[in-house]
Amino acid sequence: MEGGQMTELPAQTSRKMGLVIDLDTCVGCHACVISCKGWNTENYGAPLSDQDPYGADPSGTFLNRVHSYEVQPEQGHAQLVHFPKSCLHCEDAPCVTVCPTGASYKRVEDGIVLVNESDCIGCGLCAWACPYGARELDLAEGVMKKCTLCVDRIYNENLPEEDRVPSCVRTCPAGARHFGDLGDPASEVSQLVSDRGGMDLMPEMATKPVNKYLPPRPKDRIEDQIDILAPLLAPVAEEPAGFLGWLDKALDKLPVGNS
Amino acid sequence: MNPEQLDRYIENGGFHVSHIPDAALYYKPWNTAYQDWAVGMGLYDKPEPYLFQLYVEPLRKFQLAAEGYGERQPPEHLRERIKATMDPLPIWYETDQQGNAGFTVNALTQRPMAMYHSWGSQNAWLRQLHGRNPLYVPTKLMRENGLSDGDWARVSSPHGEITVPVMEMAALNENTVWTWNAIGKRKGAWALDENAPEATKGFLLNHLIHELLPPKGDGLRWANSDPITGQAAWFDLKVKIEKAAPPDGIAESQPAFAPITSPVDTGPKDLKWKVGK
Numbered sequence: 001m002e003g004g005q006m007t008e009l010p011a012q013t014s015r016k017m018g019l020v021i022d023l024d025t026c027v028g029c030h031a032c033v034i035s036c037k038g039w040n041t042e043n044y045g046a047p048l049s050d051q052d053p054y055g056a057d058p059s060g061t062f063l064n065r066v067h068s069y070e071v072q073p074e075q076g077h078a079q080l081v082h083f084p085k086s087c088l089h090c091e092d093a094p095c096v097t098v099c100p101t102g103a104s105y106k107r108v109e110d111g112i113v114l115v116n117e118s119d120c121i122g123c124g125l126c127a128w129a130c131p132y133g134a135r136e137l138d139l140a141e142g143v144m145k146k147c148t149l150c151v152d153r154i155y156n157e158n159l160p161e162e163d164r165v166p167s168c169v170r171t172c173p174a175g176a177r178h179f180g181d182l183g184d185p186a187s188e189v190s191q192l193v194s195d196r197g198g199m200d201l202m203p204e205m206a207t208k209p210v211n212k213y214l215p216p217r218p219k220d221r222i223e224d225q226i227d228i229l230a231p232l233l234a235p236v237a238e239e240p241a242g243f244l245g246w247l248d249k250a251l252d253k254l255p256v257g258n259s
Numbered sequence: 260m261n262p263e264q265l266d267r268y269i270e271n272g273g274f275h276v277s278h279i280p281d282a283a284l285y286y287k288p289w290n291t292a293y294q295d296w297a298v299g300m301g302l303y304d305k306p307e308p309y310l311f312q313l314y315v316e317p318l319r320k321f322q323l324a325a326e327g328y329g330e331r332q333p334p335e336h337l338r339e340r341i342k343a344t345m346d347p348l349p350i351w352y353e354t355d356q357q358g359n360a361g362f363t364v365n366a367l368t369q370r371p372m373a374m375y376h377s378w379g380s381q382n383a384w385l386r387q388l389h390g391r392n393p394l395y396v397p398t399k400l401m402r403e404n405g406l407s408d409g410d411w412a413r414v415s416s417p418h419g420e421i422t423v424p425v426m427e428m429a430a431l432n433e434n435t436v437w438t439w440n441a442i443g444k445r446k447g448a449w450a451l452d453e454n455a456p457e458a459t460k461g462f463l464l465n466h467l468i469h470e471l472l473p474p475k476g477d478g479l480r481w482a483n484s485d486p487i488t489g490q491a492a493w494f495d496l497k498v499k500i501e502k503a504a505p506p507d508g509i510a511e512s513q514p515a516f517a518p519i520t521s522p523v524d525t526g527p528k529d530l531k532w533k534v535g536k
Binding site for chain 2: 060
């Protein structure tokens with residue numbers, strides 16, 4: 001154990017699987033939240049429980065949540081930004097190094113951060129260490145739960161190929177969630193990050209998150225051009241000649257009135 | 260007729276699988292392959308390509324009839340309304356909910372999108388996403404009425420009055436208030452605890468909307484619904500808003516009703532599932 005680390009991170013991973021989330025197209029519909037909770041309650045690992053689910057103060061375990069923020073710029077209109085948040089599968093994951101039992105680990109082959117639930121003692125240190133609040137202790141099972149990138153889907157040959165992506169990605173009706181290898185600069189997700197100025201969440205925490213967020217595009221400004229048809233309605237000829245001249249005369253001859 | 264229908268069901272375990280052909284998988288409303296397949300399956304009687312009409316000819320036909328053209332004529336008491344509203348091009352007109360004087364603020368609702376993706380048995384999850392519905396009020400109306408987040412406001416229309424919690428929203432038209440629909444519940448409904456926020460602070464705008472338009476002296480009461488589609492006219496509601504009390508001044512949204520008797524017990528105290536082993 002060097003530098004006070006309880007559990008070691010791999011020096012490097014072969015691939016960096018992760019999500020790219022488009023804050024421009026996310027409409028905050030929560031389809032990913034429910035789909036995530038559904039899939040991860042029926043398959044890999046302990047199912048996700050709920051406490052007081054029909055009572056005055058319900059709560060439960062979610063691996064993916066959407067928070068909606070109202071942004072009020074100095075200039076221009078206020079705007080809602082819907083912000084989905086799940087584990088970012090950090091390269092320097094503080095949730096792994098803090099784990100006293102080795103239950104929390106980062107995989108060498110694809111970089112996914114997982115919890116070995118049989119070794120997890122539910123001490124909650126990893127949830128304290130994660131600056132993103134991405135881990136939740138399941139109160140019924142007493143083990144730490146987190147996004148697995150649907151590790152039981154993405155390599156699952158029993159599923160049709162198009163379904164071998166995380167449940168949240170498969171379900172997003174806005175196409176705002178993308179899955180791929182962010183360690184490969186040629187991958188579609190890496191291209192997307194480079195084209196759209198993809199951002200790290202809280203880079204100052206030095207966790208080197210793998211997941212990236214695409215910022216909202218600037219809104220159209222109505223002041224720039226209020227009538228989108230105007231350019232199409234400009235006169236094509238001041239004094240019509242030829243065919244246009246004939247058409248102009250023919251239209252003039254039509255009877256005027258309420259037809 | 261298939262006299263062996265039941266045998267076929269038994270042979271196939273009650274299932275039938277028929278995949279949509281590849282050529283028919285996309286752009287279905289305008290895809291000949293899909294349209295023909297759908298007719299073959301009996302989903303359509305005949306190909307029905309979905310035509311978007313910017314100028315809606317069928318509406319103009321009704322309007323022309325109301326203008327006196329053609330053999331078929333509308334009943335006299337409907338003539339003026341048809342002429343005015345069945346316009347082939349999009350129009351806007353101020354609706355009359357029994358006098359708009361003093362009711363200057365548009366009130367809207369929308370159902371939470373999450374409810375479209377999952378419903379019913381997943382309410383234990385959905386209510387953790389959308390379990391409360393304040394009235395969202397634009398900054399200008401909050402200031403004008405001396406309101407702060409959590410205050411109670413009296414919202415009234417010509418038809419009724421509700422008292423509900425408010426929350427400021429800057430990204431909102433300055434003359435519009437809105438709230439989530441379908442969250443407010445009568446106590447006793449949905450197997451929820453009577454202290455569930457949906458049953459205490461949750462509310463609906465229904466109390467502000469009359470089902471009938473005001474009497475016009477023709478002996479009839481007209482439905483308060485869109486004259487073209489028949490859609491209930493929720494988006495026509497106009498209200499006024501005023502401060503009723505600070506956050507702890509009122510305990511529950513008004514009007515509050517006695518609990519209804521539930522045919523089932525309230526839901527379980529905990530939800531945990533058993534998977535695999």
